[in-house]
Amino acid sequence: MDQQSKVNLLRAIILIRCLLVVIGLLLLYLFHSNLKTLFLVVIANSLLSIVYTPLSESIAPVLVENKKELFKANSWVSLANQLASVSSSGLSVLFVLWRKPIWALLGLGLSVLISYLTILHVPADAAPIKKHSLSFRETMSDFKHGLLLIVHNRLISLMIPIALISNFCFWSIWLLMPKYSVDIFNQYKIVYNVIDISFTIGGILGAAAFSKYHGRLKTGIFYPALLVGQSIMLILLGVNAWVKPSIINVFFISILWIGYGIFNSISSVLYFSIIQMSASNDTIGLIIGAVLTIFSLANPIAAALSAPISRLYTLPTIIVIFGSIMLFAALVVFSPYFNKELAKYDKK
Structure with a gap:
């Protein structure tokens, strides 16, 4: 993670989530398998969280000019996560009531698309270390x-x-x-x-x-x-x-x-x-x-x-x-x- 621009890495993760939604919609259209499609999307998003979670906790320092603002920046990150949790809980209830996975995928797709368009306006930080290939x-x-x-x-x-x-x-x-x-x-x-x-x-x-x-x-x-x-x-x-x-x-x-x-x-x-x-x-x-x-x-x-x-x-x-x-x-x-x-x- 520290070998990459954290903002660019965040953009990449959000873009992958957009692609996962598109793949999910295609699978839903081609195979009409609600359970398998949602299972695939959920598992893939969970795997992305392995990178996303520590990334979201380390993004604040690259967005502030001095460390005096770090407490405030992290507070806003925490607040955003809490608001997202409330919103997702409310939406999940609606999706369950509608009983149509396509609405859940479309809702997820809209949210990640808005996130991607928003993060595009954030200037990328410089990668501090020379990149090298990823291996176990x-x-x-x-x-x-x-x-x-x-x-x-x-x-x-x-x-x-x-x-x-x-x-x-x-x-x-x-x-x-x-x-x-x-x-x-x-x-x-x-x-x-x-x-x-x-x-x-x-x-x-x-x-x-x-x-x-x-x-x-x-x-x-x-x-x-x-x-x-x-x-x-x-x-x-x-x-x-x-x-x-x-x-x-x-x-x-x-x-x-x-x-x-x-x-x-x-x-x-x-x-x-x-x-x-x-x-x-x-x-x-x-x-x-x-x-x-x-x-x-x-x-x-x-x-x-x-x-x-x-x-x-x-x-x-x-x-x-x-x-x-x-x-x-x-x-x-x-x-x-x-x-x-x-x-x-x-x-x-």
Whole structure:
């Protein structure tokens, strides 16, 4: 990724997605196979996300002139992602109601076409490193290089274990939310939808607020507080489930997930901004790719452990336990050393 212009690479990915939609429409027209066509398009887009996700997290530094604007730029990236999530959720409901895959493909095609036409107006950044042919060996070498860059960056290497624990705790709880909604709040059918929508709304509010007020906040103090805020929201979510279910509890669930979404979106912007500020443009892609790969381990591990753990303890107890683990991990970030390192990024 760092061997290419990031803007040009983003253009290429969007163009490939446009072509995938065209191929999907052709397959739909020729073979009339709805399921196979959608399966192909979805799988292909998922594979593209392997590159797109770290690219979207490393694009901000090449779009701003100085690092003082990096927090704001990342806030807008986060806000755009949250708004896209809400829009796609609403559209997916319509597509399911219409039961015609062709409308889903046309909707996807229109969105990626608009994205491509928009990105054409963004000036391309210069490729910092001489290009060379892509191979599996070189890809693994780049990943190894990214890991070494993380190890040699003292702050990032210290932050990753904290973030990994937080991610694992979050996914362990999030994957239990369908069971939480059915087993505890079975008389309120809207609970899972409330959780999903509230989390997204919180993310939008957090990113929007941070984009406006980030200049007034001190990273060294604010980042640890955000981690604590996330953990407290989850602990209260578990405590809320110990009380007899009522519509008030459902409202409280919404407030808690909005709160978690706010804390999570701002802490994510801060986290990736710090990574970007601590790396050169030549290595941002390598570092973020390695970081996201490490983080991706939390989801499958949490998925594998959620079922056996749910048989050992009640859901409220499990949520409180994981929320407490996240809280203890967050408290480490309040140490003088962490605060000293984080405070350096308030001056950049």
